[in-house]
Every structure is written in structure tokens, then in C-alpha cells.
Amino acid sequence: MEHLVSSWYNNRSLPESYILPPERRLGNLIVPLANNIPVIDLGGHDQTDIIQQILEASQEFGFFQVINHGVPSNLMDEAMSVFKEFHALSGEDKAIETSKDPNKSCYIYPSSANYATEKFHLWRDALVHNCNPLEECIQFWPEQPPRYREVVGPYTAEVRKLGFRILEFFSQGLGISLGGLVGNQNLVVNHYPPCPDPSLTMGLGKHIDPAFINILLQSDVYGLQVFKDEGWVVVEPIPNAFVVNIGYPLQIISNGKLKGAEHRAVTNSNIARTSASFFISPSHETLIEPAKSSVDASHPALYKSLPYKDFIAKYLANFSDSKALEEALRTTV
Ligand SMILES: O=C(O)CCC(=O)C(=O)O
Numbered sequence: 001m002e003h004l005v006s007s008w009y010n011n012r013s014l015p016e017s018y019i020l021p022p023e024r025r026l027g028n029l030i031v032p033l034a035n036n037i038p039v040i041d042l043g044g045h046d047q048t049d050i051i052q053q054i055l056e057a058s059q060e061f062g063f064f065q066v067i068n069h070g071v072p073s074n075l076m077d078e079a080m081s082v083f084k085e086f087h088a089l090s091g092e093d094k095a096i097e098t099s100k101d102p103n104k105s106c107y108i109y110p111s112s113a114n115y116a117t118e119k120f121h122l123w124r125d126a127l128v129h130n131c132n133p134l135e136e137c138i139q140f141w142p143e144q145p146p147r148y149r150e151v152v153g154p155y156t157a158e159v160r161k162l163g164f165r166i167l168e169f170f171s172q173g174l175g176i177s178l179g180g181l182v183g184n185q186n187l188v189v190n191h192y193p194p195c196p197d198p199s200l201t202m203g204l205g206k207h208i209d210p211a212f213i214n215i216l217l218q219s220d221v222y223g224l225q226v227f228k229d230e231g232w233v234v235v236e237p238i239p240n241a242f243v244v245n246i247g248y249p250l251q252i253i254s255n256g257k258l259k260g261a262e263h264r265a266v267t268n269s270n271i272a273r274t275s276a277s278f279f280i281s282p283s284h285e286t287l288i289e290p291a292k293s294s295v296d297a298s299h300p301a302l303y304k305s306l307p308y309k310d311f312i313a314k315y316l317a318n319f320s321d322s323k324a325l326e327e328a329l330r331t332t333v
């Protein structure tokens, strides 16, 4: 646990191993606020209209925010509080609280999970655990802070319901049933402590998620950025909203119509930022391929057909190079 950033960062200058290579540095570039990422009201009754808005946002940005989504705001606030309390525990306590499952369905790591081999480290700690089936997983979750399970259990159950509702909108919009293809549902609680020099470091580098969708709880601290039209824009935190982004599998299933948007999380020097990603992913055997409804004579299949586990192997092998990943997944015609 000694490598967790939160275990050692206090009053330290930036260690060399956290400094990005020059071509990846942010410098003093000011990134503008994204003023047109759609905020979709899920409280309305016109399902066709909601589906249309979700599809348009996913085509244009791969990102949208949702409000009136049904997850109680006090549950969101309490979940964020216990996530912060968890990351404030000592390294020793974090080790104890994440070692309850011998099969390691709950774990914590610094940086990118490739700490030993990566060229530079990220300014981030991540707690990961499974969320489904809840009754089975919850016994392996942290018991510190004392309210962790009591709060995060109902929180993940509600976010899961929301996630399946959004997947159903995609299913109707794309003409394919996604609900039956779901496998893993897990929570990743990211923590980015205040950083001595945000211009030289990265919280979470540019990536497209490998899940169907991510339902992200951002705190009120800025840090999430999306790549749009050759530039980065900031996703503004909106009280009580969730950020939803689509991952590569939906880009492939929609035959490139929907966009798995590239995004990253930057650090800041004043205040810690905590975010919680709820990923809904395909099962290992699910064939990730353009849906028949997305392919016709004028829209030939752009992507190969791969079981999700093979998709993941290609994803991991090309993690740091999005062009190489796209090439590895594309058909050769
Ligand atoms: O911290 C954030 O806002 C982004 C998190 C993220 O992209 C991820 O967990 O995949």
C-alpha cells in the first residue's frame, strides 16, 4: 500500500516517476468548458424523445449527463461521503478492507494497475469491487468506514437500475436487446489527491472505456475532460446529475454510429477529487460485433466480430494507443 498516492503525497514535491513525457504534458493550456454536452431529463414521459436525445448525444459526444434519474440525491451525497472517507483511511486499513475476498473481487491499486511496468505513474488511487449479485459481493466490500456497505449497497442497486434503464433506451434505439448481454457490473472509486504540479501529471490518461456504459458520479470538483473535434473540453459538474458515457462495445455494436468518446481526468493543486464509475459490461462470451440492424449495403460492417474476452485482450494490448486499437478492431476491407 506504500505506493498509493494518498499514503505519501503530503508536503512532498512531485517525484520524477510521476512526470509525464514532454509530449503528453498539459502545460498551462486552459481547457474550455463544454457548453453543449447534453443534459437529458429522464423524468419526462416521452420515451421516444428521451431515446432520440440519448442517441444524438452519443453520436455527437459519446457523453451526456442525466437529471431526474430516480437515484435519490441524499444517497448520492452519502455515497460520495463514504467514498471520500474510505480514501482517507490509512494505507494499512485500506489493505485490510480490500483483502476480504481470496478471489480478489475487491482490491485497491495506485496509478493504472500496471504500476510495476508502466513508464510513468498516474496521480490516482482506485478502489474496485463487483456489485452484482449484491448479496454475494457485499460480504467482500470494505467495512470501514463503518457505513460503507450500508450506503454503497443501496447506492449501487439504484445506479444499476438506472444503468439498465439507459441500456434499454439504447436497445430500443439500436434495435438490439442489450440487457441479456450484460456480465460484469463493477464500481471503480477513483481518488486524485491534491497534486504539487498538475501541469506535469495526469490523474487518468486518455482512454475509451471498455464497458457498454459508465454511470459516473463526479464530485463538485472539476477534472473530467472529453476529446471533441480535435480539442479537450471540461465536463462541468452539475449537482445531482450523473455523467453517462458510452464505451467501445456500443461503438462497435452501432457500427460506428455511436461514439465511445476519449476522456481523461486531470489533477489540481488545491483540493482532492473523488469520482465513482459504475461500469456495466458485456459478459465474456458475448459477441461484440456490428448489429444486423446497423449494417446494410451502404453501411458495411466496420468492425470484426469478437467475443468480449478477445476484445478485452486487444483493448489491453493497445491501451495507450487509440489508433492502433481502432485498427486492431476494424475489418480489413
Ligand atoms: O474521474 C473521472 O472523472 C473519470 C473516471 C473514468 O474515466 C473512469 O473511471 O474510467
Ligand SMILES: [Fe+2]
Pocket (backbone or CB within 6 Å): 207, 208, 209, 214, 263
Ligand atoms: Fe473512463
